[in-house]
Amino acid sequence: VQRLPLYLHCLDECDGDGRVSSSELAAQAGVNAAKVRKDLSYLGSYGVRGVGYEVEHLKFEIKRTLGLTQVWRLAIVGIGNLGTALASYDGFRGQGFEIVGLFDIDEDRIGTRVMEQTVEPIRNLAAAVAERLVDIAVIATPRESAQEVADVLAESGIKSILNFAPIVVKLPDDVEVRRVDLSTELQVLSYHLHRSRLGV
Amino acid sequence: VQRLPLYLHCLDECDGDGRVSSSELAAQAGVNAAKVRKDLSYLGSYGVRGVGYEVEHLKFEIKRTLGLTQVWRLAIVGIGNLGTALASYDGFRGQGFEIVGLFDIDEDRIGTRVMEQTVEPIRNLAAAVAERLVDIAVIATPRESAQEVADVLAESGIKSILNFAPIVVKLPDDVEVRRVDLSTELQVLSYHLHRSRLGV
DNA sequence: GCGTGTGAACATCTTCACAGCA
DNA sequence: TGCTGTGAAGATGTTCACACGC
Numbered sequence: 001v002q003r004l005p006l007y008l009h010c011l012d013e014c015d016g017d018g019r020v021s022s023s024e025l026a027a028q029a030g031v032n033a034a035k036v037r038k039d040l041s042y043l044g045s046y047g048v049r050g051v052g053y054e055v056e057h058l059k060f061e062i063k064r065t066l067g068l069t070q071v072w073r074l075a076i077v078g079i080g081n082l083g084t085a086l087a088s089y090d091g092f093r094g095q096g097f098e099i100v101g102l103f104d105i106d107e108d109r110i111g112t113r114v115m116e117q118t119v120e121p122i123r124n125l126a127a128a129v130a131e132r133l134v135d136i137a138v139i140a141t142p143r144e145s146a147q148e149v150a151d152v153l154a155e156s157g158i159k160s161i162l163n164f165a166p167i168v169v170k171l172p173d174d175v176e177v178r179r180v181d182l183s184t185e186l187q188v189l190s191y192h193l194h195r196s197r198l199g200v
Numbered sequence: 201v202q203r204l205p206l207y208l209h210c211l212d213e214c215d216g217d218g219r220v221s222s223s224e225l226a227a228q229a230g231v232n233a234a235k236v237r238k239d240l241s242y243l244g245s246y247g248v249r250g251v252g253y254e255v256e257h258l259k260f261e262i263k264r265t266l267g268l269t270q271v272w273r274l275a276i277v278g279i280g281n282l283g284t285a286l287a288s289y290d291g292f293r294g295q296g297f298e299i300v301g302l303f304d305i306d307e308d309r310i311g312t313r314v315m316e317q318t319v320e321p322i323r324n325l326a327a328a329v330a331e332r333l334v335d336i337a338v339i340a341t342p343r344e345s346a347q348e349v350a351d352v353l354a355e356s357g358i359k360s361i362l363n364f365a366p367i368v369v370k371l372p373d374d375v376e377v378r379r380v381d382l383s384t385e386l387q388v389l390s391y392h393l394h395r396s397r398l399g400v
Numbered sequence: 401g402c403g404t405g406t407g408a409a410c411a412t413c414t415t416c417a418c419a420g421c422a
Numbered sequence: 423t424g425c426t427g428t429g430a431a432g433a434t435g436t437t438c439a440c441a442c443g444c
Contacts, residue, residue, distance in 0.1 A: 004387070005383065005384040008387070009368070021424085021426090028368065029368060032414070033425095035415080037425090041426085041428075045426085047426050047427075048426075049421045049426045049427080050424045052424095053426090066387050067394025072390055074386075081285030082281075082282070084281045095383055096387075096390065136390075159393065159396065160392070162389060166209060167209065168210070168229060168230055178385050178388065178389060182380075183209075183297075185362055186336065187204070187205040187266050187268065187296075188202060188205065188378065189378060191201060191204075191265070191266045192360070193360050193376070194270075195267070221404090222403070222404070232436070233403095234439095235435090238435095241405055247404050248404075248443090248444070249404045249442070249443045250403050250404075251402085251403070252403065253404090
């Protein structure tokens with residue numbers, strides 16, 4: 001499931017001739033060919049033996065499985081550098097995501113416009129989530145504010161959160177949280193680098 | 201290995217009394233207590249039966265295993281919103297990472313100062329990597345430039361890359377790349393949200 | 401008694417190998 | 423012949439359960 005978005009990306013690149021084989025896709029995605037076939041067979045039997053997969057059809061089926069046939073409504077909380085970067089990220093509209101609200105606590109930032117959206121005070125957050133039917137919230141605040149924001153979000157009924165703050169937020173079990181943490185990634189690189197320098 | 205950075209974070213929070221049990225840590229990290237013990241037992245036997253782990257000692261051992269007893273030198277390529285966010289990220293110094301270079305291709309950005317560093321033209325990249333002994337490079341460019349930058353980096357002898365651009369960069373096998381992609385994360389959330397709305 | 405360390409059971413993920421179909 | 427779909431084997435990761443030391 002984690003790899004379907006990856007395949008989707010690769011399919012976007014190689015839609016030249018309208019067809020791909022599992023081994024081509026595997027090479028692009030940097031994984032094993034058998035893995036690709038297993039993954040894709042879960043969606044159903046959309047490959048043709050001896051030929052491969054039809055790119056556009058496969059893309060549609062992956063999108064359907066991922067729930068990307070509908071547009072999900074996003075709110076971003078914390079419009080610092082990171083929040084701005086996320087708001088400016090181009091791969092949203094057209095990928096099935098639409099930003100319907102930007103929130104921050106800093107008076108200086110409230111009212112400024114980022115990507116055709118006006119930054120709103122964080123006290124509007126709960127109401128906006130309900131009114132604008134926000135599906136997914138993105139937390140891009142500093143560590144200190146993250147739990148607080150998460151609590152507000154949970155109370156407003158949000159069920160999906162993408163958390164960029166470097167803490168593990170405590171939330172009810174029915175709220176799905178994904179955590180993206182820069183320092184975790186660096187530390188994993190550090191681990192491997194350390195080991196390879198030691199000659200393992 | 202992926203979880204050690206997480207434990208490290210949790211230990212930073214709960215260093216009140218100087219001791220933790222595996223179940224406390226597990227609760228904080230949101231994982232199973234047995235998993236914590238297994239993970240920690242790989243580092244060696246640093247727990248005391250009937251008592252728990254000594255926080256400071258455990259932090260040190262985790263850092264040692266992750267290779268954080270030395271300072272790694274970072275270069276960030278692409279100083280847009282994302283690059284700036286990364287450069288401003290506070291958890292670097294004191295966590296074992298030091299930024300020694302910021303690079304961009306945009307003339308308007310070159311020469312500006314971000315966090316006490318001057319942004320340099322990308323043509324300096326190869327030389328700087330060699331001279332300043334850069335250990336890890338962070339790619340925060342748009343999709344189009346990412347592969348090009350990655351090639352330059354590989355040729356300069358970099359062995360660790362953290363890639364935020366939404367493509368799978370092609371590199372020699374001896375270069376370790378970690379990929380962080382926002383749309384992947386959102387699509388995984390989309391998948392689960394989609395399924396839960398269908399009532400699974 | 402309490403909490404670690406760890407073998408053994410269990411579950412999941414990955415890879416291999418090959419039958420079957422265009 | 424070429425490539426998919428898939429059972430079976432193998433590797434890896436997770437959880438249980440309990441012996442052992444404080």
